[in-house]
Amino acid sequence: xxxxxxxxxxxxxxxxxxxxxxxxxxxxxxxxxxxxxxxxxxxxxxxxxxxxxxxxxxxxxxxxxxxxxxxxxxxxxxxxxxxxxxxxxxxxxxxxxxxxxxxxxxxxxxxxxxxxxxxxxxxxxxxxxxxxxxxxxxxxxxxxxxxxxxxxxxxxxxxxxxxxxxxxxx
Ligand SMILES: Cc1cc2nc3c(=O)[nH]c(=O)nc-3n(C[C@H](O)[C@H](O)[C@H](O)COP(=O)(O)O)c2cc1C
Numbered sequence: 001x002x003x004x005x006x007x008x009x010x011x012x013x014x015x016x017x018x019x020x021x022x023x024x025x026x027x028x029x030x031x032x033x034x035x036x037x038x039x040x041x042x043x044x045x046x047x048x049x050x051x052x053x054x055x056x057x058x059x060x061x062x063x064x065x066x067x068x069x070x071x072x073x074x075x076x077x078x079x080x081x082x083x084x085x086x087x088x089x090x091x092x093x094x095x096x097x098x099x100x101x102x103x104x105x106x107x108x109x110x111x112x113x114x115x116x117x118x119x120x121x122x123x124x125x126x127x128x129x130x131x132x133x134x135x136x137x138x139x140x141x142x143x144x145x146x147x148x149x150x151x152x153x154x155x156x157x158x159x160x161x162x163x164x165x166x167x168x169x170x
Pocket of ligand 1: 024039040041042043044045058059060061062063064065088091092093094095097158
């Protein structure tokens with residue numbers, strides 16, 4: 001196989017990642033300097049370990065949320081259901097940043113916003129970080145979990161640049 005240039009790899013990787021289905025979450029935190037709540041859509045959300053219970057989020061260092069997570073030292077992963085897909089545009093579009101917490105049903109726990117109707121809210125305290133290129137990985141120990149009760153979870157997915165739904169094969 002001929003070696004490819006960095007550019008070729010990036011183009012190919014982007015195409016490959018369009019085929020990688022991902023969950024859709026909104027990662028929230030707050031700006032301890034008085035800037036209020038902050039949040040962004042993230043698919044790079046990974047369970048790390050159960051001992052201790054911990055989660056990882058990969059956050060672009062240019063996003064407005066990045067410094068807030070760094071300074072607050074805490075964040076909440078709000079796992080979205082298909083019914084919450086209208087929140088994805090504001091929480092992933094810079095020009096809609098001001099309207100992010102206007103709809104959806106947000107509550108606060110120690111200043112950290114959480115979406116009360118989400119499939120689950122995972123509250124994390126940052127314990128480890130790693131900068132790699134454009135992104136910083138935040139590993140947080142989970143200190144509280146809220147689970148939506150009642151109805152069966154219908155997690156929102158993302159694939160081929162659009163919304164997807166995860167379904168059972170059985
Ligand atoms: C489905 C989807 C998944 C995303 N996943 C991530 C992610 O895991 N990490 C990340 O840094 N940005 C991710 N983004 C992009 C951010 O949501 C977007 O750049 C961010 O909200 C911009 O924030 P700002 O306008 O406040 O700077 C994703 C966007 C979409 C639509």
